[in-house]
Amino acid sequence: MNPTTAAILHFLQTWWVELVCGVVIVAVVPLIAGYIVLMERKLMADMQARLGPMRVGPHGLLQPIADAVKLLIKEDIVPADADALIFWFAPVISMVAALTSMGALAFGPTFQVARDINIGILFVLGVSSLGFLGIILGGWASNSHYSIIGAIRSTAQLVSYETAGGLAVISALLLSGTLRIRAIVEAQQNYNPQQHSGVWFIFLAPVSFFIYLVASIAETNRAPFDLPEAESELVAGYMTEYSGFRWALYFLGEYANMIVVGAVATTLFLGGWLRPFPNVHWLNWLDFLPVLLMALVGVYCIYRAGKQPVPVQTWFMWAVALGCFAVAAIFAAPWIFAPLKFIVPGLNGAFWFLLKVTAYIYVFMWLRFTLPRYRFDQLMHLGWYILIPLAIVNVFAVGVAIVLESEFGWNRWLALIVTTAFTLAVAAILVNLHDKRTAGASTATTATTDSYAG
């Protein structure tokens, strides 16, 4: 065996798990992202009294694939005055950053995507922030006014909201005492009166979760903070000059980023792959929920199958139903066939994790369809005058609560309620100050509107 072959073999033997994971991420995440887009369009349609995509496949289920094909075969346009190299490279940075940060996430006790690195959460946050470099470079290289304004906005937004988001993450790290993703989740299950709690951190640090929620919406450029790509103002912001598959890469990066922030929030605050209240034994029936849910979805599909207008759609609905039943059977298998018991934690873990991430993304979408967009200066005000001071106070409060418990022997819940109340009081003061400041800027012109005046 020659040395080159031996080296390659050695490399493969050492790293094959990670390589397979990498391939899986690159292959599966774009598909998931595509279906998240479909979910978004369907939800938007539902909230706006219409149907959404209905043409490609039954109820538009194949729409993401049609979209991907359309984008792939579009002409590749690089504007004449653009910086071609950076223009080419920028969307790649955006997407690679989002996909790489997924590597360290854990989707279940046995589904660590790559490996459990000791700086897990820091790695995820750091690498996913690199995606902004792609946005800034793309906006700059396009050599267009709309793009550059979008890029400037995204830079300012990143600086403001990454700070608040990072401070919110700290309180979860204080509670768990580690950066390792698996350990953070386990800290939300194992009851240990000295150090750890047995509940999700959202109950221990609700304010932190709220701050992280707001900051993560801003970080992923979602409405109402979608200023870098505000379509009614800047056409498409930094993506204005992009089309075809380069544009798709940005799009992919954005949705992959949503999955990442959803996964981080789930890991830190929502108990990762744990079911609700993992230590409450009378809730053990929740372990059967995956089976029940999949079976119910299958039954619903069969119920709908008879109402489809086209025979093909009826067959497809049957197929979807059978798929759901197959998944339900996989979830149920360990209870029927005892030797398979070892896969229960992994399967149920993945189910709960993905359910929570989906719920988190659902909140993103819900807000997008409900709220108008902030203006740029209002966004900055919100970030610097309210969110960041609140996040700092919150970190102190959580720290004080932990010290009160461990050093002075306070009851944990008492300590947390006191400090949370303090944080909320500070929040109220901050909002009040902010209102006064904005009102003060325009006292001369403010008057109440009376529609019947005169």
Added chain:
Amino acid sequence: MADTVQEDATQKNGTLLGADELVLNMGPQHPSTHGVLRVKLKLDGERVRGTECVIGYLHRGVEKIAEHRTYQQFAPYVDRMDYIAAVSNGLGYCEAVEKLLNVEAPLRARVIRTILTELQRIASHLIWLGTHALDIGALTPLFYCLREREEILKIFEKYCGARLTTHAFRIGGLQYEAYDGFEKDVERFCKDFERRIKEYVDLLTGNSIWIGRTRNIGMISAADCIAIGASGPILRASGVKWDLRKAQPYAAYDRYKFEIPVGANGDTYDRYMVRMEEMRQSRLICLQAIENIPEGPILGKVGKVLKPPAGEIYHSIEAPKGILGYYIVSDGTIQPYRVRIRPPSFVNLQAFDKMVRGHLVADVVAIIGTLDIVLGEVDR
């Protein structure tokens, strides 16, 4: 040397740190210029230092066409000006020619005209609300507004067969009798609409983001409005209670009770409130009108060939967007000698520069939305 250059730059452009002004070209193809308006923005960062509107991309020479058409032939053309409110345009033109001919439409025709025009006002305001909210980033109200507008368009379609450019009226009265069940349809819409309008109010009126984006944005004083000639909700939001439906009643408006909503600040939020209230008032007018539609003929005594006596006439109505005026000069032939149209959108657009200066780019789209312009009418 360098200092003087910088000072010059500062004085000329007035930008921060003497940087160059950024000239941002918005439109004619832009998601939120409501058609083909082109605005050149002079920006300092994101702050607007000056604007220049370029119009005319939709110019069709409507006024010139009038000189080569008979009076009846020209009526469908006016529908194409403000295509969001075609019925109102038709009303203004028909009444102007009637004035010139010195005939009056029968009462029944005038009442039905009033109902249709008020429905059109609601439809026009719904389009304004939906697109305005969309410009500010609220995606959902647009679809709710289109849903309600659809009901109005269905009534138009049943009445005259057309939905958008209706050509609903005829000089001297109505072309068509109201169809069976017209009152019932209008009543059903009006009853339903009260609940619907609450949905928009829930989504927008109390929303702090919406208030932040609209309050004190695009302020214009009553004096400025009058100086420019701005009319309609823009004038009323600045506190001037001027509505031609009350001031110079036409059609059958003197028969109905309604309020004229007035704002205090003249900002975008006031204009929003004024238009929302106008929709409610239009609904009330419709409800009053369908209660008692008088019987009688629908067409006055006009000949097949219209030959107004030589002379000139100016007639104006309160269209959804403001005062819509028709100035017609007749030389005694079957074709007008000259038609001049005073379109509310065109006049109101002049307020744009005054409103926008000093605001941010994001406010520009909010202000274009609040002006409620239709480029078909601006360019004619």
